[in-house]
Amino acid sequence: MTELKTISKIGIDIEKIRADFPILSRKVNGRSLIYFDNGATSQKPQAVIDALNNYYVHDNANIHRGVHTLSQEITVAYENSRAVIQKHLNADHSHEIIFTKGTTDSINLTASSFGKKFISKGDEIIISVMEHHSNILPWQVVCEEKGAILKVIPINDAGELMMDEYKKLLSNKTKIVAVAHISNTLGTINPIKEIIEAAHALNIPVLIDGAQAVPHIKVDMQALDCDFYCFSGHKLFGPTGVGILYGKEKWLNEMPPYQTGGGTIKTVTFEKTEYADLPLKFEAGTPDISGGIGLAAAIDYINKIGLDNIAAYEHKLLLHAAGELEKIEGLKIIGTAKEKASVISFIVDGLHPFDIGTILDQFGIAVRTGHHCTQPLAERYCIKGTVRASFAFYNTKHEIDEFITALKKTITMLK
Numbered sequence: 001m002t003e004l005k006t007i008s009k010i011g012i013d014i015e016k017i018r019a020d021f022p023i024l025s026r027k028v029n030g031r032s033l034i035y036f037d038n039g040a041t042s043q044k045p046q047a048v049i050d051a052l053n054n055y056y057v058h059d060n061a062n063i064h065r066g067v068h069t070l071s072q073e074i075t076v077a078y079e080n081s082r083a084v085i086q087k088h089l090n091a092d093h094s095h096e097i098i099f100t101k102g103t104t105d106s107i108n109l110t111a112s113s114f115g116k117k118f119i120s121k122g123d124e125i126i127i128s129v130m131e132h133h134s135n136i137l138p139w140q141v142v143c144e145e146k147g148a149i150l151k152v153i154p155i156n157d158a159g160e161l162m163m164d165e166y167k168k169l170l171s172n173k174t175k176i177v178a179v180a181h182i183s184n185t186l187g188t189i190n191p192i193k194e195i196i197e198a199a200h201a202l203n204i205p206v207l208i209d210g211a212q213a214v215p216h217i218k219v220d221m222q223a224l225d226c227d228f229y230c231f232s233g234h235k236l237f238g239p240t241g242v243g244i245l246y247g248k249e250k251w252l253n254e255m256p257p258y259q260t261g262g263g264t265i266k267t268v269t270f271e272k273t274e275y276a277d278l279p280l281k282f283e284a285g286t287p288d289i290s291g292g293i294g295l296a297a298a299i300d301y302i303n304k305i306g307l308d309n310i311a312a313y314e315h316k317l318l319l320h321a322a323g324e325l326e327k328i329e330g331l332k333i334i335g336t337a338k339e340k341a342s343v344i345s346f347i348v349d350g351l352h353p354f355d356i357g358t359i360l361d362q363f364g365i366a367v368r369t370g371h372h373c374t375q376p377l378a379e380r381y382c383i384k385g386t387v388r389a390s391f392a393f394y395n396t397k398h399e400i401d402e403f404i405t406a407l408k409k410t411i412t413m414l415k
């Protein structure tokens, strides 16, 4: 009752929202599913499932190449999806929105293509210690290929970037800064505006890994003024296999194609190829057409709820969960930044995260265990991994209470 009152004040009708997600009514191990693994991937509302289904039932054709009705209709629908994403991100131009396979693909595209053109021996690339492997490895490859050097922004014990150290790392050798907007392991919301401004003062471009940010908060390309922003459809309540690279026109125009082939060209002879303009230059081969359309449907869906409502509601979930977890003896939350999204990692004295996750699953509760693709971060905390509970706007305070009860039972069983 209290929950419903609080929620209606925030503007979220939780019962209606939950009914939009068919999977939330399924049972796991005989219990009602409690899905707290949203950081790994989110669940899909019926509107997204319908968009995918409609595409295959009514609209299936290839884009950009046909004169027939189906091809023309789907080309318009696909390009409309790009426009939905452009509007959502408040990007200047729709050709700054490149469809990719996901965040990992977007970062690989940027690192490879930007690296080819702009990075040479002795140059430096700045990342942070809390990066997901997907925002480490592509830069490591560029460093190996070009003889460049990877510099790493340290964090304090709370899991916040040490901004003074960051500013000391910036120099005329720095060619790009690549950092997460929100840490998938710690939940820290990084001060990316300040990071971007400090880099831009030295004309250094900045890539933001927004994989964990777009499901929780509104992002605005013009307000942030970042040079590249990457995210995945599947974490944003959309389909797997599709993602976005936003890039400023001025960089994308100068960067060479990442992959080449059908769709990327103006003319081809055996002697020479003239590449297409943006965005097609970066979209080789037949894309995930239904994925792009499904992603736009997901964005339309969350915009109906409103990201401000989502952020306010999830913040309440976070505070409630953190408050309850802190009361459990021997439990330590990893990541206590002042600015946090609804992601909580924790360890329990003497227990392996994997064992905790396995027993929670018996209660129908899905959490993530392990290093969450942030091994250097785990090393920073001298731990092997954590249990991670990550909430979405369809989760409830009641589910958190069930989780806390199950966790206490789990700890008693394992000790």
Ligand SMILES: Cc1ncc(COP(=O)(O)O)c(C=O)c1O
Pocket: 039, 040, 101, 102, 103, 104, 105, 132, 134, 135, 180, 182, 183, 184, 209, 211, 212, 232
């Ligand atoms: C911060 C961050 N970056 C990148 C990725 C990689 O995303 P994807 O596997 O969708 O490419 C993830 C996935 O967990 C992430 O959390």
